Amino acid sequence: MDPRQQLKQCPLFAELDEREIDALEAIVTFRKIGRGSMLFFEGDAATGFFILLSGGVRIYKSSPEGKEYTLHRIRPGQMFAEAAIFRGKGFPANCIATDDSEVAYFPKLQFVELLGRSPQIALKIIGSLSNWLREFTKKLEELSLKEVPARVAFYLLRRMDQVDSHTIELDINKSELATQLGTIPETLSRTFRKLREADLIAMDGKKITVLDEAGLRSVAHGEKV
Numbered sequence: 001m002d003p004r005q006q007l008k009q010c011p012l013f014a015e016l017d018e019r020e021i022d023a024l025e026a027i028v029t030f031r032k033i034g035r036g037s038m039l040f041f042e043g044d045a046a047t048g049f050f051i052l053l054s055g056g057v058r059i060y061k062s063s064p065e066g067k068e069y070t071l072h073r074i075r076p077g078q079m080f081a082e083a084a085i086f087r088g089k090g091f092p093a094n095c096i097a098t099d100d101s102e103v104a105y106f107p108k109l110q111f112v113e114l115l116g117r118s119p120q121i122a123l124k125i126i127g128s129l130s131n132w133l134r135e136f137t138k139k140l141e142e143l144s145l146k147e148v149p150a151r152v153a154f155y156l157l158r159r160m161d162q163v164d165s166h167t168i169e170l171d172i173n174k175s176e177l178a179t180q181l182g183t184i185p186e187t188l189s190r191t192f193r194k195l196r197e198a199d200l201i202a203m204d205g206k207k208i209t210v211l212d213e214a215g216l217r218s219v220a221h222g223e224k225v
Helices: 003-009 018-025 108-117 119-144 148-163 174-180 185-197 212-219
Strands: 029-033 038-040 048-056 057-062 069-072 094-097 101-107 168-171 199-204 207-210
Touching: 003 029, 003 101, 018 119, 038 148, 048 057, 048 108, 048 185, 057 108, 094 168, 108 119, 148 207, 148 212, 185 199
Parallel strands: none
Antiparallel strands: 029 101, 038 094, 048 101, 057 069, 057 094, 168 207, 199 207
16 A cells, blocks of 8 residues: 555544645655664654554653563554654653554654644544544443453454454563553453353464454453353
């Protein structure tokens, strides 16, 4: 897929017309980064923001002792480092590519100037962000009100929809996933075991195959495993 088409498919720009996409294309730079390469380091000058077009990147903080804490896992279509537009002179964290990836880079000054010249673009982007925030809030509410098995089932179903396959591969370790789902690794492991024993899923390392989608959806809606 060519970069222009990738831009048009980003949720952030979903409401823009062809002329407005042209204006964006005039200021954007496309970059390819190999797996394991750093996109930026904490403290680097924050001169713009990014949208991930393909692959994956991880935003993280490092302690003086060398320990790392993951803040965000970015998926294709998501914007990141957007704080550069609004505040601060340096990136507040590090960013590393977890896969061979491609990003769209929007320089802060040119982007702000574009919004000043074309306020309709700003309004449409705000509308897209509002839709994303509404969906994110809905998912957050669904997760927070459910028991752990339901949260895990909901997560697996959502990932299955994202990759359009009954087999998914975890791109984070179980500790990070447990934190994301508001539980602890031991409880997460027990939940996976129960789902396997109920023949709802099969696991092979980081690969998880949904064997019974209807059954998993029942668990996601609160049915006991």
